[in-house]
Amino acid sequence: MKALSGKQVARRYTLYAVFLFGVQGIVALLGATSLVIPDLPSPVSGEYGRAVHLALATFWPVIGMLGMVYYFTAEQLKTDIHSPKLARWQFAILLVTSLGLLGSLALGIGNGREYLDGLPIFYAGISLGILIGAYNLVRTLWENRQRLTPATGIMTVGVVLLCVLLIPNILHYSNPVADEAVKFWVVHLWEEMAFELTTSGFIASFFVSTGIADKKDIEKWLYLEATLSVTGGLFGTGHHYFWIGFPSIWLFLGSFFSVIQAIPVLLLAYMIYKGFKNHKVLSLKEKLAMWLILSSIFHHLTGATLLGLLMTIPWVNLYTHGTYITSGHAHLALFGTIGFLILAGAYTILSDRDNPTPKTYRYGVMGIILLNFGLIGMSSCLLIAGFLQTYLWRVLGLDFMAVSSILSPYLILRALSGSLFTLGAMILCTIIIRTWWKTRPVRRKTAN
Ligand code: HEM
Numbered sequence: 001m002k003a004l005s006g007k008q009v010a011r012r013y014t015l016y017a018v019f020l021f022g023v024q025g026i027v028a029l030l031g032a033t034s035l036v037i038p039d040l041p042s043p044v045s046g047e048y049g050r051a052v053h054l055a056l057a058t059f060w061p062v063i064g065m066l067g068m069v070y071y072f073t074a075e076q077l078k079t080d081i082h083s084p085k086l087a088r089w090q091f092a093i094l095l096v097t098s099l100g101l102l103g104s105l106a107l108g109i110g111n112g113r114e115y116l117d118g119l120p121i122f123y124a125g126i127s128l129g130i131l132i133g134a135y136n137l138v139r140t141l142w143e144n145r146q147r148l149t150p151a152t153g154i155m156t157v158g159v160v161l162l163c164v165l166l167i168p169n170i171l172h173y174s175n176p177v178a179d180e181a182v183k184f185w186v187v188h189l190w191e192e193m194a195f196e197l198t199t200s201g202f203i204a205s206f207f208v209s210t211g212i213a214d215k216k217d218i219e220k221w222l223y224l225e226a227t228l229s230v231t232g233g234l235f236g237t238g239h240h241y242f243w244i245g246f247p248s249i250w251l252f253l254g255s256f257f258s259v260i261q262a263i264p265v266l267l268l269a270y271m272i273y274k275g276f277k278n279h280k281v282l283s284l285k286e287k288l289a290m291w292l293i294l295s296s297i298f299h300h301l302t303g304a305t306l307l308g309l310l311m312t313i314p315w316v317n318l319y320t321h322g323t324y325i326t327s328g329h330a331h332l333a334l335f336g337t338i339g340f341l342i343l344a345g346a347y348t349i350l351s352d353r354d355n356p357t358p359k360t361y362r363y364g365v366m367g368i369i370l371l372n373f374g375l376i377g378m379s380s381c382l383l384i385a386g387f388l389q390t391y392l393w394r395v396l397g398l399d400f401m402a403v404s405s406i407l408s409p410y411l412i413l414r415a416l417s418g419s420l421f422t423l424g425a426m427i428l429c430t431i432i433i434r435t436w437w438k439t440r441p442v443r444r445k446t447a448n
């Protein structure tokens with residue numbers, strides 16, 4: 001039997017990520033429903049249900065992203081990665097540890113750490129998995145140093161950062177300030193620094209290969225994007241340090257560098273606008289991926305950056321911190337920006353050279369529209385609920401429980417919008433899984 005290539009192993013990562021995303025849509029909808037109908041029988045307690053949801057939100061994007069980085073690195077360098085075999089072992093480690101983490105959380109085994117709940121052994125396993133990926137990518141770049149491209153370099157730096165930022169989270173710190181700060185290296189720095197680098201590398205590879213943007217333009221943007229993401233992301237994390245015991249200088253640093261984070265997003269939107277003026281004809285497959293990328297850019301500009309900036313103003317954050325407004329932003333930013341991009345990459349990789357029929361394409365667009373409407377619906381309800389929560393609870397000082405009962409209509413509407421989201425997720429997951437099935441190597445009897 002022919003050994004698998006790096007690109008084929010990348011298909012496993014993205015397929016698993018799409019599967020976890022589908023599971024998350026269903027689990028989250030059940031969770032949102034049980035918030036409004038608390039007596040619903042459930043095998044998992046509310047608190048551990050939330051922990052499972054957050055673990056999924058943190059880890060399916062990273063698993064999909066690792067596959068994308070392998071695939072587009074091989075594509076850009078026009079060669080295989082250093083060791084596809086190591087990538088397969090890495091996948092096995094990530095599969096076992098992520099399933100172990102999710103399963104143990106569902107059984108109520110954890111330590112109550114928000115976002116990174118669960119036994120340290122699983123975090124050690126996931127860190128090891130990412131470390132192996134970082135090593136494999138660095139070796140690949142070293143062996144092909146004459147042919148390096150900015151996109152491959154930036155994606156690899158992103159993966160190295162994912163690893164460096166997760167490792168300190170294997171341990172727990174008795175000092176609560178240190179514990180919170182280290183947690184935000186994942187919650188914030190993964191998203192706004194490491195993922196920014198890997199996703200920009202993917203966008204660059206996609207735009208160059210489809211001819212949407214000029215190679216020189218995209219490379220200039222990539223350098224700027226990388227510099228601003230690292231400086232903006234590193235110090236912009238300050239907006240999470242406002243009230244957890246850090247010196248007050250972070251109120252200024254966090255706000256100032258958060259503004260810096262907005263610049264590359266605006267430049268990216270401008271570049272795409274310029275690219276569309278070229279009227280490049282895209283295949284149906286490229287168009288479907290492009291709808292996903294455009295959805296991501298829309299949410300990056302609005303829910304992540306604009307709303308994020310508004311919430312960062314210290315006088316605003318003092319009141320809105322930890323309310324449903326944060327939850328609205330978290331959904332718009334994490335799924336809206338990163339999730340859509342991972343789905344774009346996963347679809348591109350798993351459809352291989354297969355082009356959808358016009359009917360499948362129409363279903364795909366419908367799935368993306370439902371995901372967008374569901375997401376915007378859910379987040380708008382959360383933002384209204386968050387606004388009321390802030391005003392009634394934090395400004396007027398009403399009782400927390402009295403305020404919670406006023407918010408329930410918005411949470412019911414959130415669950416209803418969530419069902420649109422889940423329907424969209426199911427349609428898209430089905431399309432992606434079907435195209436993977438059609439293009440899997442067993443059927444074609446050749447290495448793809
Ligand atoms: C793709 C980019 C982004 C992602 C994935 C993301 C994700 C998140 C998540 C998951 C949270 C919730 C953390 C928690 O519950 O403690 C959060 C909070 C926050 N984000 Fe973002 N974010 C992004 C971009 C931004 C940007 C660009 C800004 C500002 C310019 C920003 C400002 C904030 C602030 C201030 C909070 C804390 C809210 C609070 O105090 O409760 N975010 N973000």
Ligand code: HEM
Pocket residue numbers: 024025026028029031032035050053054056057326327330331334335339382414415418419421422
């Ligand atoms: C059907 C779709 C979804 C529903 C109904 C849903 C529902 C929920 C619920 C009930 C919570 C607990 C806090 C709250 O009440 O807001 C929550 C939190 C969260 N969800 Fe979702 N979710 C969905 C999809 C997603 C997706 C796809 C992601 C990211 C990939 C995500 C990321 C998060 C994050 C980061 C938080 C924590 C927010 C915070 O810090 O307050 N969710 N979600």
